[in-house]
Amino acid sequence: MAVVRDYSLLGPDGKRAIESGLAAAQWYRTSVPRKRMKELMQRRDGPAIRDTAIWLALLAAFGGTGAYVWPSWWALPLFGAYGVLYGSASDSRWHECGHGTAFRTRWMNTAVYNLACFMIMRDPTVWRWSHTRHHTDTIIVGRDPEIISMRPPKLFHIAANFLGLFDVPTAFRHMAVHAVGRLTAEEASFVPETEWFRVYRTARAWLVIYTATIAICVATASVLPAMLIGLPRMYGAWHHLVTGLTQHSGLADDVVDHRLNTRTVSMNPISRFVYWNMNYHVEHHMFPMVPFHALPRLHDEIKGDLPAPSPSILAAFGEFVPVMLRQRTHPEAFIERDLSSWAAAGDTGGANPSAVSAATTMDVS
Amino acid sequence: MATWIEACGADDVDAEDVIPFEHDGHPYAIYRSPADDYHATDGWCTHEQTLLKDGLVMGHIIECPKHNGRFDYRTGEGKGAPICVNLRTYPVKLEGGTLYIDVD
Ligand code: FES
Numbered sequence: 001m002a003v004v005r006d007y008s009l010l011g012p013d014g015k016r017a018i019e020s021g022l023a024a025a026q027w028y029r030t031s032v033p034r035k036r037m038k039e040l041m042q043r044r045d046g047p048a049i050r051d052t053a054i055w056l057a058l059l060a061a062f063g064g065t066g067a068y069v070w071p072s073w074w075a076l077p078l079f080g081a082y083g084v085l086y087g088s089a090s091d092s093r094w095h096e097c098g099h100g101t102a103f104r105t106r107w108m109n110t111a112v113y114n115l116a117c118f119m120i121m122r123d124p125t126v127w128r129w130s131h132t133r134h135h136t137d138t139i140i141v142g143r144d145p146e147i148i149s150m151r152p153p154k155l156f157h158i159a160a161n162f163l164g165l166f167d168v169p170t171a172f173r174h175m176a177v178h179a180v181g182r183l184t185a186e187e188a189s190f191v192p193e194t195e196w197f198r199v200y201r202t203a204r205a206w207l208v209i210y211t212a213t214i215a216i217c218v219a220t221a222s223v224l225p226a227m228l229i230g231l232p233r234m235y236g237a238w239h240h241l242v243t244g245l246t247q248h249s250g251l252a253d254d255v256v257d258h259r260l261n262t263r264t265v266s267m268n269p270i271s272r273f274v275y276w277n278m279n280y281h282v283e284h285h286m287f288p289m290v291p292f293h294a295l296p297r298l299h300d301e302i303k304g305d306l307p308a309p310s311p312s313i314l315a316a317f318g319e320f321v322p323v324m325l326r327q328r329t330h331p332e333a334f335i336e337r338d339l340s341s342w343a344a345a346g347d348t349g350g351a352n353p354s355a356v357s358a359a360t361t362m363d364v365s
Numbered sequence: 366m367a368t369w370i371e372a373c374g375a376d377d378v379d380a381e382d383v384i385p386f387e388h389d390g391h392p393y394a395i396y397r398s399p400a401d402d403y404h405a406t407d408g409w410c411t412h413e414q415t416l417l418k419d420g421l422v423m424g425h426i427i428e429c430p431k432h433n434g435r436f437d438y439r440t441g442e443g444k445g446a447p448i449c450v451n452l453r454t455y456p457v458k459l460e461g462g463t464l465y466i467d468v469d
Contacts, residue, residue: 034419037419100428100433100435125446132432136431288431288432289420289433
């Protein structure tokens, strides 16, 4: 009989995870000599300053020219690019700067973090704590607040979020709740009370900005201001969903080894820029201290102990979409990776992709 | 009263780095600053059960390897989320190339 999973953070699965020791467990980590790990963890400002300058310059260029040619059809591709830089690149900037690893200089992390949070409509405090929990209890049912692909998956919900159709209304609902001085019960379960005042303060400031944007739209009888602020979180959200879905979809839940529940994907350079190297996702979860610019080197260091990366975004989707479709009626189905096959490859010091793919099977028992 | 315990040789810790030390089943972390002074704290992060020995030392900051929580290892002061509780520090003395910690 199918086991019904309760993903709410206040439900029985969360309690069970605590009782069984799945919550806050010790996770597997590939052994890396301390000297090498120290090199990989080193913080630098250069790569993030360069990428942030390019990011902001592209936002200004596409947003500016898009507004200039508005409302002609020429605006369409320009806002298409602007939207991805706003509604998707902000996801990875939120993520990296939230870890505090993107820049060496603290205030730079904080500044880009707050800007990215505004763009992606995630409260900086709530989402810092939610992501902390995601790292403590990655894909542990009832504990991890950031599970996109549940079992069974909410396919309509996921598809609608390619345009932010659930995420954005939820973000505004939460903003309204926060602005009147409250947190949702789930948020209150992982955000310490000493931090709540920050949440209220941010929600009030953001609501002022969005109200002003709407007022300018009304006053000018044009949707253009909202095309620049707010709406790109919807029309440009698709790329962060595409990359985000590759992270854990179809893989195991309730395990304490990121090699079993997380996926690394080889990606094209444009997606790598937008996603800020988070395609090295197993590596990131195992060693969150390693900044985005060092993840390719970390990958080379430990790949012998990891499953082979999916060769492309398309290949990753080809792996998990059939499993997600099957999970609609068979929630037990998941992509089961056999650790023993590639642990042996790791022991010999080299990656063995064929051993890994052979060990990757769909369990539909 | 101080209880000085021999912990390690001064050269066992690289400059701007941390090493673990255990006494009576209790883990400690020993730091050497960029200016070559030595400090000691509890070995566990105060946020969750993670040992700071695998963290990154930057100047006078130790960053926890699990969620990047930061402490000033000289005072134990937590430097923001997700750290809500400061880290306990211990006096350190250097005698004849050996480091001692007062574990009281
Ligand atoms: S365990 Fe140290 S910051 Fe969370």
